Amino acid sequence: MTQYIIRRILQAIPLLILITIFVFFLIKAAGDPQLESTFNPNATERDIALERARFGLDDPLPIQFMIWLIGDDWYTREINVGDNDDDGEDEIIERSGTREGILRGDLGIALSQDGKLVSTVIGEKLPNTLLLGSASLTLTIIVSFTLGIFAALNQYTIADNMITGFAFFTFSVPVFLIALILVQIFAVQFFRWGLPHLPVQGMYDARGDGSFDEVLRHLILPTLSLSLISIASYSRYIRSTMLEVINTDYVRTARSKGLAERRVLYLHALKNASLPIVTLIGLNIPFILSGAVITETVFQWPGMGTTFIRALNELDQATISAIVLMIAVAVVVFQLLTDIVYAMLDPRIRYS
């Protein structure tokens, strides 16, 4: 087992390297916005040269990549700032690097967030996204297990067909449309009908007190719109795994030895059916981060999704690359964890 875990971790390393190279060149392809956006029109040639050097923009790409990874605070550059005093010789300034590199946790400065550190911005926004994500995950698991098991036990009845129909329809609706429909019903129409309606913007009321209650009300619609599509796909999946398990020999044995139906279903069948479902959920958790991009934008939820869109709009490379990298690393880590947990849970699986 330990060997298996070590081997899986070693396999993940080249993947992570490939991802970092990929993300780096993706961001580089977007050009030099730092210069365009931060420079005032009065900047001299000297300022520009110094600023370019600070971000290492004149280094060759492989060097830039290494510096992005491990930083440049151990390295002193000789910067040619041009001939400023007209003595016929170019002025050379020595500057040591200031960056520490992403491997040491220096994610750079977020230009789209008033120049805060990217790590600070992530520290502020990530909890909000995790709140939304975990609310949605909890709702998804509860509802899809209920629907999936119910549909499997009542195969081909009207209720089962309705659940199938609901899932099929939901698959065909884009997330943002689900969000807009929910807003129209629960905010706009409920307000017109004089019913208690739900807020649609942000996490808090305009003059709210930031209480738990207030956040909860703001959480309902984004959670619903984030969950519906996963509920549709999970409940389909749970239905089919449940059906598979119900028809196996050991379930028949459990029944024939006289166990109560509840016990057969929930102890024998569900326990075995859960295994592939746990894998599915584990693999999907990191994608909550990306799934939230659209939902957060519609509801102006102050999380990673809105931060990402804002960084994209202002071409804030540091924030974009940090978020993309964070999600990719999360995906790899969760793949690893899921594999390990799966191998530990299922005695039939042994990797030697």
Place this chain on the structure above:
Amino acid sequence: MATASAEQGSVVQLNEPVSMKAETLLQMTLRRFFKHRMAVIGLIMLTGVVLYVTVGAAFLSEDYANDTSVLHRWGEPDSERPFGSDNVGRDIMARTIWGGQISLMIGIISVTISIVLGTLVGLVAGYFGGWVDSLLMRLVEALLAIPTLVLLLVLSRVLIDTAAGETVPFLGREIGLSIVSVIVIIGFTSWMGLSRIVRSMVLTIKEQEFVSAARALGAGNIRIIFQHILPNCLAPIIVAATLGVGTAIIVEAALSFLGFGVQPPDASWGNIINLARNDVEDYWWVWFFPGAFIVITVLSINFIGDGLRDALDPRSIK
């Protein structure tokens, strides 16, 4: 398999003694497809949508679809403009017609790119194995680790500035370069799933005897791959292609909704909805009608894909 298209159209006579060999795979698939009630309903709905965006274009011109009018600003649906007007007074009905052409076109062309790429990568990785396989599959894993939407948004943002304002002629109309860039990036970011499916099929097919036989007869790698292995992978490729069009339409809509997809004045179902993003509460018709077209189209494509999957599945032969 190879004769599937050759005998297309010939009628199977059940009372003839030779009927054993009469039904080709294509005929069998079609027969079973048309027995699938939802698939036929999907086909009818999709035909309706295609007719709407083509025949409708004959009644409402593209100039009219892009024509702004202060008088109609945020106009509610009425008899003159059944779907209402948007923030600059453009007729939403005309825009769902011309934008529908764009959305469908993006769906079809980007899936063509992704199917060709996914199939090629899958065939090469599965057939040659070894380091080629390892390299390609690591690449696939790395790409899959970045969620498609995030990848698309970043790529799209990179291309948006270059594409701004440029147009290219296509099928008799001038379309913005942003549309071309959306097609290309969706095509290049959606092939990974299929390549894995094709690879795993190739791994089993290439061990079978007809492949050894072909090799013994002196067939080269290219011939074996395209003549013998590819035809046996067609079923999942066809299903993936069909369902892929629906996914691509949703992805395009999401990109355009966020403002990173098709850029105005060109319309697409997604970017019409984008206009309602900040005024959801007041102008329901701006998102409702294009949204309904997206749902109807994707739903019917999913029905058709489901029908095709059942019809092509050898395990469910009746």
